Amino acid sequence: MSTLFTVDAVRKRYRGAAEDALGPVSLSVEAGRHLAIIGESGSGKTTLSRIMLGLLPPTAGVVQYRGTPVHDLRGQAARDLRRRVQLVLQDPFASLSPRMRVGDIVAEPLRILHRGVPVRTRVAELLAAVELDPSFARRFPHELSGGQRQRVAIARALGPRPEVLVADEPVSALDVSVQAQILRLLRRLAEHEALTLVLVSHDLGIVQNLCHTSVVMHRGRIVEFGATTELLADPQHPYTRELLASVPALPQHHETIGKIL
């Protein structure tokens, strides 16, 4: 199994801040695995994901993708990283430009990264992959429901056939029934496209349903790391225990247990 991301002793301190927002943090992401970065607000999970994507420079430390440092990349190498790693954000109301049509939103990464690809057919293909009618290409984001928008955001991310999808709270802004649909879609697509998934989330339910391995972050540090099932069944760090105990849980549900797992 090959290692995609290697994060080595990465720290981040924002301008004017007295303390580090992150780190030092080290982790690796293996190809084909689904990794969850679990944390509450202020835990540094979003900062870490932005640094991994090369969208934010670290104060110290190195992030490598397939052995190449992701920061200070130029030209073809930078484009290559962008193609291989794509991002989906939490709020589909904010992440789609209100002035672009869905077709152009989905096509944007293709136009930048894959010049010469027949964009129109690929967009239709991508919309179909996220279970949307091709006619959606002509609509504006405000004409779509929250779930439909998040499907558009996912279609857009899949366009360049990435190896890794980084999803930052991909369902937190959605209604419960829509959450379940988007989760199912993500799981299906991840399998179908052999995607490596990095899920950034505070929601243990989502993590439990989507990810093999998890890291738990608290105050900028990784406090626990392991296989998701084991980590949830037998948390070691006091913070992880508190987090698990805090989640309002549903009583056992005999009918559905089988369906989930």
Add this chain to the structure above:
Amino acid sequence: MIALLRNPSGLVGVLLVAVVVAAALTSLLWTPHDPLIVDPAAGWLAPSASHLLGTDALGRDSFSALLVGAQVTLGSALLATAVAAALGLPLAAIIELTPPMLSAFLQRFVDIMIAFPTLILAVILVTSFGSSTWTAAVAVGLGASVVVARTVAPELRRARSSDYALLATAAGASSGRIMLHHVLPNAGSTIVVRLTQILAGSALAEAGLSYLGFGTPTPTPSWGRTLAEMQPQIMTRPEVLLAPALCIVIVVLGFNLLGDGLRDILDPRTRRSTP
């Protein structure tokens, strides 16, 4: 355009501006009298069939003067706004794109420039380069350019720090592409609305400067100067001041309402349907 006419303020704005544009265009081809012909014998005539709005102290036809004045007003408003946009928009982009230190310095510079009264700037320019409609318009444009920069820069920042701009970066878009495809379209309505407001402001400023004698020089008719020339009559025949004053109100109100209408229709979220 049809959407603009469906919008109430847009419709009124378009109509008012159209009246002014029509007056300016008509005056290029035809006026009832030559507004420059002086006939002291016919001074201060009351409105009649031949002189719709009467004549001024020198016997020039007031209606013709107002028609020609529309040219001056529109021309100088457009020039001032063009200057404001040509300087202000790049300045806003520079403020937004440069490193924090330089950006902060530029912002303070803009703040200082905003505090500097446009009127005084105009007076300085006019006294150094001579009184002309165009000098006054450039002065007004210079004054407005910093206002454009000040109001557009935060809009650019908002669009640039948005999630969709972040996603574009993550998709490998260059900062130029992000500016062109994401930031400008999303900041666009603010820019357009701001510029129409500056059209209104410039028209008013031209009238003000001409009224004070720093704008359009004699004998070219200008609404502001017409108003000034009619002033001696304010105690005896106040109604003669009404026509030039009303013209100024129409053009300022017209551009402002047009801006409101544009703001409403330029946002796809408030547009009713898509083709």
Add this chain to the structure above:
Amino acid sequence: MSVLKIRKLSVSIGGHTVVDSVDLDVGRGERVGLLGESGSGKSLTCMATLGLLPATARATGSVRLVGEEILGSNDRRMRALRGAELGCVFQEPQSALDPLARIGDQLTSTLRARARLSRHRRHELAVALAARVGLPDPERIVRRFPHELSGGQRQRVVVAMATAAAPALVLADEPTTALDVTVQAHILELLGGRVAETGAALLLVTHDIAVAATTCDRLVVMRGGRVVEQGSTHDLLRRPAHPYTRALIDAAYATTYTRPIVLAATA
């Protein structure tokens, strides 16, 4: 006798019916969860109960709070009821508190409507209330301003205000949605505890089934402005009768963290 009795409540805004003939009862001391997704009409039902419907809304039917008709009642009467008989907790503690008033003054604001107290007595009461809702260092915190508190502490202040006058009903609209999970757990515990101490009934409006299930005895499910199903928490979760409720619960199980005990047994 019901603390809250809603009969055939319909609310329309701009010709659209957003709440459609809703019947809802909350008994004395009972904890009811009003569940629904966005657009279900749960929030407007809550607003109608508070007498805070937007001016453009038209409401028909009946909303009785401890026997008194609220719908169409005047603002002054509603203000008297809120605080005395009706405590409110909203999603955003930041906007529920006056940014320019000290915590102590806000804590007793729902009380002052009832009795004229000396400044010293008010301070004592504020400190006591702050202590009761678990705010750290009560003597000092009552002198602070809202922005000096964390989100969780602010929501504690709001819960204290809502329950200070021992109202008949506490209405909580998504009280923990804006908070972190660990903070949410504390606030839910506090809310449940305060309601029990004061004998108030609770109407918890939420989109989160797990939150409602851990806090409430009875659940009411709304969709598209109508009540589709109601019943005891236990029965409703296990044997939902309406297909929508079933789908909603299935979705919740598919997205909500389930205790490791279940995982260990089946994984």
